[in-house]
Amino acid sequence: MERVLENIRARSDLNAFITVCDEYALSRAELVKKEMGAGRMGGPLAGVSFAVKDNICTAGIRTTCASRMLRDFVPPYSAEAVRRLEAAGAIMVGKTNMDEFAMGSASETGCFGAVHNPHDTRRSAGGSSGGSAAAVAAGLVPFALGSDTGGSVRQPAAYCGIYGLKPTYGAVSRYGLIAYASGFDQIGILAASPQMIGDVLRAIAGRDEKDSTSKELPEGALSGIDLTGDKPLAGLRVGVLKDVKGLGPEISQALVSCADRLAVLGAELDTYELPGPEALGAYYIIACAQASSNLARYDGVKYGLRVRRDDLDEMYNMTRSEGFGEEVRRRILLGTFVLGRDCYESVYLKAVRTQQRIKRQYEELFGRFDMLLGPVTDKCAPMLGEASNRPLEAYESDIYTVTANLTGLPALCVPWSKDAQGLPVGVMLTAPRFGEERLIAVAEALKG
Amino acid sequence: MYDTVIGLEVHVELGTKSKIFCSCPVVKGASPNTCVCPTCMGFPGTLPVLNAMVPELAIRAGLLTNCEITKRSVFDRKNYFYPDNPQNYQISQLYAPICRNGYVEIDAKNGKKRVRIREIHMEEDAGKLIHAQDGTTLVDLNRAGVPLIEIVTEPDMGSGEEAVSFLKRLRELLTYADVSDCRMQEGSMRADVNLSLKPQGSRTPGTRTEMKNLNSFTAVIKAAEYEAERQRTLLERGERVVQETRRWDEASGQSFSMRGKEGAADYRYFPDPDLPPLVTDEETIERIRTGLPESMQDRQERFVKEYGLQEKDAAIIAQAKPLADVYEGAAKLSGLPAEASKWIIGPTMRLLREHGLAADEMPFSSEHLAALIGLVRDGRISRNVAASVYEVIFAVNGDPENYVAEHGLSMNSDEGSLRTLIEGVLKENQSSVEDLRNGKTRAFGFLVGQVMKASGGSADPKAVNRILKEVLG
Numbered sequence: 001m002e003r004v005l006e007n008i009r010a011r012s013d014l015n016a017f018i019t020v021c022d023e024y025a026l027s028r029a030e031l032v033k034k035e036m037g038a039g040r041m042g043g044p045l046a047g048v049s050f051a052v053k054d055n056i057c058t059a060g061i062r063t064t065c066a067s068r069m070l071r072d073f074v075p076p077y078s079a080e081a082v083r084r085l086e087a088a089g090a091i092m093v094g095k096t097n098m099d100e101f102a103m104g105s106a107s108e109t110g111c112f113g114a115v116h117n118p119h120d121t122r123r124s125a126g127g128s129s130g131g132s133a134a135a136v137a138a139g140l141v142p143f144a145l146g147s148d149t150g151g152s153v154r155q156p157a158a159y160c161g162i163y164g165l166k167p168t169y170g171a172v173s174r175y176g177l178i179a180y181a182s183g184f185d186q187i188g189i190l191a192a193s194p195q196m197i198g199d200v201l202r203a204i205a206g207r208d209e210k211d212s213t214s215k216e217l218p219e220g221a222l223s224g225i226d227l228t229g230d231k232p233l234a235g236l237r238v239g240v241l242k243d244v245k246g247l248g249p250e251i252s253q254a255l256v257s258c259a260d261r262l263a264v265l266g267a268e269l270d271t272y273e274l275p276g277p278e279a280l281g282a283y284y285i286i287a288c289a290q291a292s293s294n295l296a297r298y299d300g301v302k303y304g305l306r307v308r309r310d311d312l313d314e315m316y317n318m319t320r321s322e323g324f325g326e327e328v329r330r331r332i333l334l335g336t337f338v339l340g341r342d343c344y345e346s347v348y349l350k351a352v353r354t355q356q357r358i359k360r361q362y363e364e365l366f367g368r369f370d371m372l373l374g375p376v377t378d379k380c381a382p383m384l385g386e387a388s389n390r391p392l393e394a395y396e397s398d399i400y401t402v403t404a405n406l407t408g409l410p411a412l413c414v415p416w417s418k419d420a421q422g423l424p425v426g427v428m429l430t431a432p433r434f435g436e437e438r439l440i441a442v443a444e445a446l447k448g
Numbered sequence: 449m450y451d452t453v454i455g456l457e458v459h460v461e462l463g464t465k466s467k468i469f470c471s472c473p474v475v476k477g478a479s480p481n482t483c484v485c486p487t488c489m490g491f492p493g494t495l496p497v498l499n500a501m502v503p504e505l506a507i508r509a510g511l512l513t514n515c516e517i518t519k520r521s522v523f524d525r526k527n528y529f530y531p532d533n534p535q536n537y538q539i540s541q542l543y544a545p546i547c548r549n550g551y552v553e554i555d556a557k558n559g560k561k562r563v564r565i566r567e568i569h570m571e572e573d574a575g576k577l578i579h580a581q582d583g584t585t586l587v588d589l590n591r592a593g594v595p596l597i598e599i600v601t602e603p604d605m606g607s608g609e610e611a612v613s614f615l616k617r618l619r620e621l622l623t624y625a626d627v628s629d630c631r632m633q634e635g636s637m638r639a640d641v642n643l644s645l646k647p648q649g650s651r652t653p654g655t656r657t658e659m660k661n662l663n664s665f666t667a668v669i670k671a672a673e674y675e676a677e678r679q680r681t682l683l684e685r686g687e688r689v690v691q692e693t694r695r696w697d698e699a700s701g702q703s704f705s706m707r708g709k710e711g712a713a714d715y716r717y718f719p720d721p722d723l724p725p726l727v728t729d730e731e732t733i734e735r736i737r738t739g740l741p742e743s744m745q746d747r748q749e750r751f752v753k754e755y756g757l758q759e760k761d762a763a764i765i766a767q768a769k770p771l772a773d774v775y776e777g778a779a780k781l782s783g784l785p786a787e788a789s790k791w792i793i794g795p796t797m798r799l800l801r802e803h804g805l806a807a808d809e810m811p812f813s814s815e816h817l818a819a820l821i822g823l824v825r826d827g828r829i830s831r832n833v834a835a836s837v838y839e840v841i842f843a844v845n846g847d848p849e850n851y852v853a854e855h856g857l858s859m860n861s862d863e864g865s866l867r868t869l870i871e872g873v874l875k876e877n878q879s880s881v882e883d884l885r886n887g888k889t890r891a892f893g894f895l896v897g898q899v900m901k902a903s904g905g906s907a908d909p910k911a912v913n914r915i916l917k918e919v920l921g
Contacts, residue, residue, distance in 0.1 A: 178493045212497050
């Protein structure tokens with residue numbers, strides 16, 4: 001454990017961690033060792049260290065959402081996913097850096113500064129779970145928890161060259177995950193191998209009484225699938241995204257080569273088309289609407305930052321103006337606007353109908369296919385600062401990932417190749433509801 | 449000439465043990481912020497989990513008011529900033545409330561009248577602000593998350609009296625079904641009155657105002673009268689009624705404008721993504737329907753049949769469920785239902801009046817009433833002493849056994865001590881003994897009285913009678 005903590009300190013240049021909990025990790029490691037010695041703890045995660053994105057609550061350890069608003073907030077409870085991992089013997093070593101309240105796609109909107117990509121520290125690690133991705137990619141921890149509302153696990157995984165799973169909505173309890181957009185938020189897993197993704201998923205997934213939207217998983221949903229033989233993917237019908245404009249050449253090439261590999265492994269391939277650009281609008285409208293309500297609780301009254309003023313409204317205004325960064329304020333304003341009485345029908349409900357239509361489209365797609373192959377992003381990791389300077393472009397770059405959140409479907413980022421500069425390129429596999437094990441098995445088969 | 453048109457919005461606190469979205473207990477009068485948890489304090493990362501008793505009780509209310517039960521009901525967030533509202537949104541229902549389209553029959557001036565129910569929805573209560581003397585404001589979140597239903601009527605009432613008639617009927621239905629204790633004075637039933645005037649014969653409704661802070665039936669009647677008069681004066685002067693919320697001030701007997709509806713907040717309602725739609729199937733509705741607790745009517749009839757009560761007595765006892773519960777408990781425990789009924793109809797009703805208590809505020813428990821009846825039945829105290837004891841211990845729900853023991857009120861029926869007492873009395877009243885021997889039977893009663901007096905009232909009159917007869921041969 002000392003070595004793990006030392007490694008983390010040695011890579012402080014990545015700015016992957018907001019809080020490293022040395023003492024906690026050491027005492028947990030001691031305890032787990034004792035339990036394992038006594039035969040009371042075992043399994044694949046016993047003694048394995050991990051990191052947690054700083055919007056996931058950890059009892060007694062500050063949980064900041066990378067926001068001035070919660071800079072000193074220490075929750076008295078742990079997220080259910082963290083609780084389950086600790087029960088399985090995994091050891092939490094720290095809290096990872098992110099975009100403020102998970103709003104952003106480069107991990108540079110938080111109050112603790114930007115996360116640097118281990119493959120090229122001038123570049124972004126992606127976001128919003130950039131700290132978790134960088135920590136895993138740099139080999140500091142075998143796995144990390146992130147959260148994925150519009151691609152926040154998969155996109156940084158792609159930029160950092162690791163696996164990133166967004167499970168089916170409801171597969172993992174959201175209890176203790178500080179909400180951004182409750183209808184899309186899902187705790188996800190970042191790891192260097194499909195096997196580790198599977199081990200962690202099996203520990204954290206399943207119904208939790210504390211989250212009414214968590215689901216009882218269908219029987220066998222968490223039994224690993226073993227694909228062996230000559231043609232391990234024989235009979236698997238895979239839809240490959242039809243060549244789209246705007247994709248970087250390195251991404252298109254990765255898709256082609258991945259499709260070729262799938263065919264070699266026995267999969268039957270055909271093409272499909274993206275649902276349409278209105279998906280992105282629907283996503284941002286609904287996400288911002290929910291965010292405007294979810295973030296209303298940060299008002300200076302109960303916890304977190306308070307800017308003292310004699311007048312109540314002034315205290316609200318000053319606290320929220322100083323506590324939230326620009327991107328968070330932008331999304332709160334947008335969300336407040338679309339829920340207003342003049343917009344609710346014409347904008348918000350329209351977005352909800354678009355979401356329902358996309359859900360139906362994907363249901364139809366999964367009548368034809370068992371799995372979909374597409375890009376995670378349109379290009380590789382950008383230079384730091386690029387996303388913040390062009391917010392609209394940054395929003396647009398989420399087009400390939402948001403459909404999994406709109407539909408609630410599970411999707412896995414698979415690190416596939418490198419571009420000319422040696423930057424990682426990822427591809428994305430999407431499965432029907434609760435098809436996580438299939439995603440993991442196919443990713444394993446693709447590893448060869 | 450104008451007709452008064454009244455619609456009500458009634459908030460009723462549900463009688464659940466715990467809050468609507470967390471497991472904090474619902475306790476009245478607890479110290480500030482002692483019934484709270486991260487969820488009802490709006491901490492980050494917490495999630496609401498619906499207390500299953502809440503829809504159960506809301507559906508009971510809906511069935512009792514002849515509503516349709518919504519098969520797929522949805523919770524919405526009502527967004528507004530206020531320090532007593534920890535999330536700065538209230539979880540309520542707007543688009544698909546749990547019950548719709550019902551009615552309640554009330555007694556009106558010209559017989560029965562139907563008041564239609566537009567909807568019943570579930571929501572969470574807010575906390576409370578306490579304004580300290582030094583100018584600071586403190587927040588108590590004990591009440592945050594206490595479950596409420598809001599019952600919204602159509603504008604079907606024509607006077608404050610009819611509104612009260614509706615509220616009383618609602619209270620009867622809901623208290624008997626254990627939905628709520630409906631105590632206006634404690635705020636577990638709160639009514640807002642929407643009132644407008646309509647020219648007689650016209651079909652177009654007038655502009656309405658909404659009156660808040662009405663915490664008694666009298667206040668409802670007075671506020672309705674005041675508001676109708678205020679609007680009439682405006683209209684007769686050719687002025688317009690402004691649509692607004694007004695606050696009733698009990699002390700001055702006037703209402704004051706709180707805010708205009710035009711400038712009212714936009715609550716930005718939208719479905720709460722943390723709570724899946726509440727699906728209620730026909731089977732559940734039937735289960736709740738068949739499991740509905742006994743109504744007031746049924747209980748009254750059962751009292752007549754089972755305990756042989758007079759109809760009018762049964763009606764008095766059953767007028768409030770708490771009173772009926774005390775009666776029935778005491779009747780069963782003592783085995784003397786007729787006796788128990790006498791205690792309720794006579795002394796209890798009088799004591800309630802004297803203490804300024806309503807029938808649903810009965811402070812005395814059935815156990816203690818049964819004990820009091822038992823003391824008389826066993827001859828340990830006389831009926832008169834029992835009545836005096838009741839006066840003293842009624843309001844504090846004192847234990848009659850303890851009280852009688854502590855104050856030495858138990859009757860003396862000890863043979864030896866009574867004989868000594870009687871012999872002394874006879875010696876001092878030789879003339880009366882003579883009178884008795886000469887056939888003046890009235891003298892016997894006089895002697896009994898003297899013995900009782902000498903005992904300081906503690907002698908058992910039956911024993912005194914028996915021994916006196918023996919001694920006088």
